[in-house]
Amino acid sequence: MVAKKPNKIALIYAKAQNVKVQAQEIFADQEVVKGELARDEIYPPLGITILAAWLEQNGYEVRLRDDSIETMEELTEQFEWADVVGISSLTPNARRARELGQIIKEEHGKPVILGGPHPTTNPEFFLDAGAADVCVQGEGDQTLLELLDVIYEPSRWEEVRGITFLKDGEQVATERRPLYKDMDEIPEPAYHLWDIPRYMRLMVNPGVTAITSRGCPYACTFCDAEMTPRQYRAMSPTKTVDLMEKILQTYNPPQIILFDDLFTIQRKRVIEVCKEIVRRGLFFEWVCESRVDTMDFEMLRWLRKAGCVKIYYGLESGSPRVLVTMKKGVTPEKVREGAKLNRQIGMYFKFFILYGFPEDTREDHRLTEELMVATRPDAVCCSILQPIPGTEVYEQLKPYLTKDVAEMDFHYWHSTESFKHPTFTHEELHEQRDSLIIAHADATKGILPKLHRKFERLWAMITHPELIGDWFEIRSRRKKYIQRVKASDWAYSYEERQAGTRDAEKLQVPTFSRD
DSSP, X not given: OOOOOOOEEEEEEOOOHHHHHHHHHHHHOTTSOOTTHHHHSSSOOHHHHHHHHHHHXXXXXXXXXXXXXXXXXXXXXXXXXOSEEEEEOOGGGHHHHHHHHHHIXXXXXXXXXXXXXXXXXXXXXXXXXXXXXXXXOSOOHHHHHHHHHTTTOGGGGGGSSSEEEEXXXXXXXXXXOOOOOOGGGSOOOOGGGSOHXXXXXXXXXXXXXXXXXXXXXXXXXXXXXXXXXXXXXXXXHHHHHHHHHHHHHHHOOSEEEEOOSOTTSSHHHHXXXXXXXXXXXXXXXXXXXXXXXXXXXXHHHHHHXXXXXXEEEEEEOSOHHHHHHTTOOOOHHHHHHHHHHHHHHTOEEEEEEEEOOTTOOHHHHHHHHHHHHHHOXXXXXXXXXXXXXXXXXXXXXXXXXXXXXXXXXXXXXXXXOOBOOSSOOHHHHHHHHHHHHHHHHHHHSSXXXXXXXXXXXXXXXXXXXXXXXXXXXXXXXXXXXXXXXXXXXXXXXXXXXXXXXXXXXXXXXXXXXXX
């Protein structure tokens, strides 16, 4: 007799409730600067959105729910409706994911599948607590489909690669599944299962998120290699712009936010994407994340012409010694060169800094401040390191942890004290962070720094006359972009930006007074 297969699948993104409540309170108050919360709280989770597309493609009925913005009553409705529930969990949300899994198992009797970074590195956290039947390791595109075929037949679970489960009380891990290589075969995210305008209304700068590549070839010690494998895979330029155009046609957002780990690693692909955007006459702003040492003059020119208005660079430190120990693979000299190119092209760029590496000293922080002053990025976000299971730095800091990080009410961006630094107190790390942000403000705010930036841009146009033609082309395209946004539901976002009422929020860093 063939076992019955499930039909109705609910996929849930778990969210730590203390952070959720804090975010809701802040977003509800229009007088409060959103600060670093703005980066984390408001985007629909793309991981389960892509999984949902795979499931729908294979005939399943799927519902998506985001614990960040929905009530427990709304989640409970899905637990009752579904045949099987999947839960996605980052480490900060692991305790909440475990709680939801236990509720589903104990009160609703449904099979539960856990996936995401923490189930990948620490499946026992969920399995030993009875919160999951199976944990998926790494990318779940094909694993979830195969697992659902046999979810009611535990005796066959060992046939599925890339999962961990309990058998006779012992943990069993099957062979890891190879990475999915052809990004063009991955279906478009099932955006239609979300109320996308609802998310955009919550955003500081409304937009729709997308992922066009996976993986990163670098080996930074703070990055989880289990969920961010070293093998880089990307959509073709045509498929990438097809996705962008579909988003524009469906939701007409002012901007698209790319969540690729490293969008600019393949120079030829990036330039082809930009040329295709221009060729199709698409007028939108977009944002991406990158490494400053991957940039060159020509690629930045094309990014600017195609509507890329912000690039976020993971810099982490300005100390040559710390950059080596964290295996960042970049030097301060390369950072200076890349920052100069961004200023010449007129690209808005932001540096992310991490304080709290075990090797950090005051001298390292001083060197980071000096680099910020020298490179003058438009914005800087300095966070306190959070050691995450699966990372090299987590193993370094294990002796200093205050307790299991998954049991803490911590957040990537809120500087929770999750470990005792060997050199600094937590308060001292905050003081060092504040000092960096003040030094950056002194170097970039005010009339003289702004005139300096304009002179650099003017000199670049004199020495590179092709930038003059770019300026006229960008200006023409921007006029069409503004016309589109002004005629959309998101006209207010452009008007507020022009009025300067959202500048503090856009920076997404705390503001400081010398008083």
